[in-house]
Amino acid sequence: MDAVQLKIRTVTAVASLVLAGPVLAACAGTASSASGDSGGAAVTLSLVAYSTPQAAYEKLIAAFQKTGAGKNVKFTQSYGASGDQSRAVAAGLRADIVALSLEPDVTRLVTAGLVDEGWNSDQYHGMITDSVAVIGTRKGNPKNVTTWDDLTRPGVQVLTPNPFTSGGAKWNILAGYGAKSHKGSDPAAGAAYLQALFKNVPVQDSSGRASLQTFTGGKGDAFISYENEALFAQKNGQAVDYTVPDSTILIENPIAITRNSAHPAEAKAFLDFLHSPDGQKIYAGSGYRPVVQGVGGPAFPDPPQLFTIGDLGGWSKVNKELFDPGQSVMAAIEQSLGVSTSAKPK
16 A cells, blocks of 8 residues: 555545634633643633634534643634735734644744744644545536546636635645646646636635635636535535546645744643544544544545645645746746735735
């Protein structure tokens, strides 16, 4: 079994959540310190996360607060586009725990001295959930969109966020690019595919959740997103179908504790709970592929040509070649379409 196959987890794929946009909200709990001492003083942890797992984290926090380690832990929560959230923390937004869409958004905080360099040295390599990139359509798939090539057909409107604000957008782009470039071995073919694809993208929202809301609001014929987002829409009564392409990318979502956390023990206790079977089952119930094996439930589809960011040369390489805001494949495409490549903290 190869490394990619090892990453495919058997999990429960059920999501019962509520559609919600990026918000800044507080979630309060009662009683215990990270050591499980019910007599400890109450503390407040700040969770700063990307937009799509908001409902999952609200469930995870409530479950954690029922444990001995979480009884005295309260939370503030901030959700938004992953890149925006990372830049906001780098600019001073308080965070004890950052849960972001992709590794470079944590790397930015390592460079800023806000996250320890060894944040990804654990057995999960700093990751908390997995997913895959999928193609979503209207119920019944009236335009018969099932492949990456179908997204470039004339008359097919495709929604995906702006890659200069959204981590999810980068995953979406890398999925199509990797499939059409044969895992990066033919970069010219991959770039040509992205040029054709974005001619069919009428709206680029700032985050994956905002893009899904635009689609479910009636705009577009198809969307590219995380598998868990398509499941999210289905379980919330949206008339959405989706296809897992034969060739797609494994999405890996990181989490880290900040170096300046006022409550590192409690933050570590929460992180431990998120990696526990109970925590991972909650992620699975929200449509994510857990990073912990043995959670149980039916298997997610196994794409036969699943590839990873490592197959494309790693984040440093793809960020420079595809996503540099000054000179890259996507910068040139966006500039030709009159779309901004700047990214400012919100």
